[in-house]
Amino acid sequence: MTGLEPAGVTTPGAGAGATPPDRTRAADVTPPDSTVLRRGAYSWLLPRRSALTAAVLVPVLAVLVALAVMASSTGMSLPETLSGLLGTGDPGTVMIVRDFRLPRVFVGLLVGAALGIAGCLTQTLAGNRLATPDLVGVNDGATAAVVAAAAGSTTGMVGNWWLGPVGAVAAAVIVVLCAGGAGSAGYRVLVTGIGVSTFLGAVGDLIMSRENDNTAGGVFLWAVGSLNGRDWGAGTPLSLVLLLLVPLALAVGHRLQLLRFDDDVASSLGVDLRRLRAGALALAVALAGTAVGVGGPIAFVALAAPVLAQRMAGPTRVPVTGSALTGAALIAAADALGRGAAPVELPVGVVTSVLGGPFLLWVLFRPDRATGKA
Amino acid sequence: MTSPMTEAPRDAVPGLEVTALHAGYPGRPVVEDVGLTVPAGQVVAIVGPNGCGKSTLLRTVARLHRPESGTVRVGGEDIWELTRRRAAHRVALLPQSPRAPEAVTVAGLVRYGRHPQQGLLRQWSKEDENAVRDALEATGTTGLAAERLDRLSGGQRQRCWLAMVLAQHTPVILLDEPTSALDLGHAVEVLELVREVAATGRTVVMVQHDLAAAARYADLLVAMKDGRVVARGEPAGTVDEALVKELYGLDADILRAPGDASPVVVPRSRPLR
Numbered sequence: 161m162t163g164l165e166p167a168g169v170t171t172p173g174a175g176a177g178a179t180p181p182d183r184t185r186a187a188d189v190t191p192p193d194s195t196v197l198r199r200g201a202y203s204w205l206l207p208r209r210s211a212l213t214a215a216v217l218v219p220v221l222a223v224l225v226a227l228a229v230m231a232s233s234t235g236m237s238l239p240e241t242l243s244g245l246l247g248t249g250d251p252g253t254v255m256i257v258r259d260f261r262l263p264r265v266f267v268g269l270l271v272g273a274a275l276g277i278a279g280c281l282t283q284t285l286a287g288n289r290l291a292t293p294d295l296v297g298v299n300d301g302a303t304a305a306v307v308a309a310a311a312g313s314t315t316g317m318v319g320n321w322w323l324g325p326v327g328a329v330a331a332a333v334i335v336v337l338c339a340g341g342a343g344s345a346g347y348r349v350l351v352t353g354i355g356v357s358t359f360l361g362a363v364g365d366l367i368m369s370r371e372n373d374n375t376a377g378g379v380f381l382w383a384v385g386s387l388n389g390r391d392w393g394a395g396t397p398l399s400l401v402l403l404l405l406v407p408l409a410l411a412v413g414h415r416l417q418l419l420r421f422d423d424d425v426a427s428s429l430g431v432d433l434r435r436l437r438a439g440a441l442a443l444a445v446a447l448a449g450t451a452v453g454v455g456g457p458i459a460f461v462a463l464a465a466p467v468l469a470q471r472m473a474g475p476t477r478v479p480v481t482g483s484a485l486t487g488a489a490l491i492a493a494a495d496a497l498g499r500g501a502a503p504v505e506l507p508v509g510v511v512t513s514v515l516g517g518p519f520l521l522w523v524l525f526r527p528d529r530a531t532g533k534a
Numbered sequence: 535m536t537s538p539m540t541e542a543p544r545d546a547v548p549g550l551e552v553t554a555l556h557a558g559y560p561g562r563p564v565v566e567d568v569g570l571t572v573p574a575g576q577v578v579a580i581v582g583p584n585g586c587g588k589s590t591l592l593r594t595v596a597r598l599h600r601p602e603s604g605t606v607r608v609g610g611e612d613i614w615e616l617t618r619r620r621a622a623h624r625v626a627l628l629p630q631s632p633r634a635p636e637a638v639t640v641a642g643l644v645r646y647g648r649h650p651q652q653g654l655l656r657q658w659s660k661e662d663e664n665a666v667r668d669a670l671e672a673t674g675t676t677g678l679a680a681e682r683l684d685r686l687s688g689g690q691r692q693r694c695w696l697a698m699v700l701a702q703h704t705p706v707i708l709l710d711e712p713t714s715a716l717d718l719g720h721a722v723e724v725l726e727l728v729r730e731v732a733a734t735g736r737t738v739v740m741v742q743h744d745l746a747a748a749a750r751y752a753d754l755l756v757a758m759k760d761g762r763v764v765a766r767g768e769p770a771g772t773v774d775e776a777l778v779k780e781l782y783g784l785d786a787d788i789l790r791a792p793g794d795a796s797p798v799v800v801p802r803s804r805p806l807r
Binding site for chain 2: 188189190191192194196198201202203204205411414417418420421422424425427428429430431432475476
């Protein structure tokens with residue numbers, strides 16, 4: 161037996177020194193894709209791959225934003241758009257760019273980022289790439305609330321934006337209560353969520369079917385996910401919610417890595433699983449609920465953004481930032497396409513569904529080089 | 535080669551103190567009135583038939599299962615009065631067939647052992663780095679550091695998991711059947727490693743199915759049946775025919791290993807019908 165440090169060593173440290181010489185003795189144990197920053201008692205890890213991903217995504221995002229601002233069925237040239245942006249063009253262009261397109265694109269970015277992070281959280285919580293916030297009733301809850309509120313109106317206008325988040329949170333609370341608490345296993349919450357969502361969806365459909373065509377049409381446009389007519393007024397609450405919740409999501413993201421172990425290992429590594437699960441789920445519902453309230457239940461972003469971000473960040477990370485950037489990029493691209501590529505404006509939700517479906521199939525069935533799994 | 539039975543240093547401060555522990559599920563007591571005091575630097579093996587409460591006892595000590603009554607103290611502190619994170623500074627657990635994150639490397643796995651010590655402002659300290667390096671060295675997995683865990687053999691994997699638990703730097707280490715999935719060679723390798731770990735002053739409690747292995751590598755043997763401790767003591771003197779009969783309802787001969795006289799259990803053959 162090759163003894164380590166014999167008796168007498170009081171520190172419960174590992175016995176270094178007595179192991180036979182090893183050719184790879186001084187193994188580099190620092191995370192290979194990270195740069196270490198240390199200052200006194202503080203230390204940080206800068207994930208290089210994630211940083212690189214962000215460095216690539218930000219310019220891509222800038223280009224997509226430019227395209228989305230320019231995009232229209234009538235066509236607006238880059239100089240024309242720029243003049244509108246800077247306020248030097250003719251008043252009509254300035255108004256179109258500054259008061260209609262810019263806020264709408266801005267809101268779209270925030271909605272995409274919120275959906276991306278929410279999807280990242282729910283996918284990590286459930287340990288399943290198909291787990292999105294809408295599975296815990298967020299979309300159907302928001303839709304039912306909005307539809308119910310619009311039911312009485314004759315104008316077909318969708319009511320206040322905050323009805324969406326209220327409905328979403330209410331639905332999620334119902335789901336969590338039925339599932340026996342947010343700390344319970346993700347699977348249980350998801351199955352309950354499917355049941356509650358289906359019921360709420362039916363309630364929404366029932367209300368809508370009793371309305372006149374005008375109201376139903378207005379609500380329908382909302383219910384497929386649209387950024388049409390979103391102005392700075394919708395952007396403000398959304399920015400505030402994101403400012404508050406994104407730092408929390410980033411802080412939680414690091415700990416969520418531990419969910420990839422089984423519960424006993426994660427707990428014995430010092431994670432309070434009930435609190436972590438409940439907190440992450442609450443964050444996901446709040447983010448997704450607000451996004452859905454503003455932009456309607458835009459499909460596929462919460463599903464596709466984290467999957468793509470995961471591919472870019474590598475399999476061992478929980479890509480919170482990457483999901484936000486990817487989500488924002490997906491919405492900006494869908495918005496640009498919806499207005500620029502079709503003779504009639506297509507709602508964002510329709511574009512994400514049409515393109516997102518096949519795209520996601522491609523991503524899911526393409527074997528992962530890192531894990532060798534489909 | 536020194537005998538694995540060499541006395542470990544006996545400290546005055548008990549590493550682990552379990553008193554009058556009752557644990558279980560509503561209407562179903564699983565652990566009843568278990569007491570256990572283990573000095574630092576010793577290895578305890580808990581043996582007993584399936585369902586005797588060994589694993590529940592281990593989970594209770596690991597702060598994963600709240601006991602109905604009784605206390606678990608590490609270095610004098612009640613672990614149920616600590617936060618989960620604080621408790622993770624004192625007790626580490628290796629469950630029976632743990633699941634690792636997808637595609638994790640050996641070094642990546644061992645780094646997770648430092649999670650209880652890390653935070654937003656302390657993500658990768660020099661201490662973390664040394665702990666991981668030492669744990670890899672102590673388990674002989676330094677050369678595997680960059681390999682992916684899922685591509686290793688069962689024996690190598692188990693050593694890597696042990697390295698993760700070692701990196702946690704806790705005075706108490708709990709192992710739930712650490713050798714049950716291993717062949718004889720790898721099982722002995724892991725058990726010798728367990729002895730080496732205890733020799734650095736840590737307390738190791740392991741649930742063990744193999745009585746002979748438990749007797750050879752433990753300082754203290756605790757036999758449980760129906761949630762209660764039915765026998766405890768120095769292994770060579772504790773494992774006898776009566777104990778085997780009581781635990782497993784089996785008639786067996788106890789032989790002595792020629793090398794170190796540690797007990798070997800050989801069930802008597804029954805006439806085939």
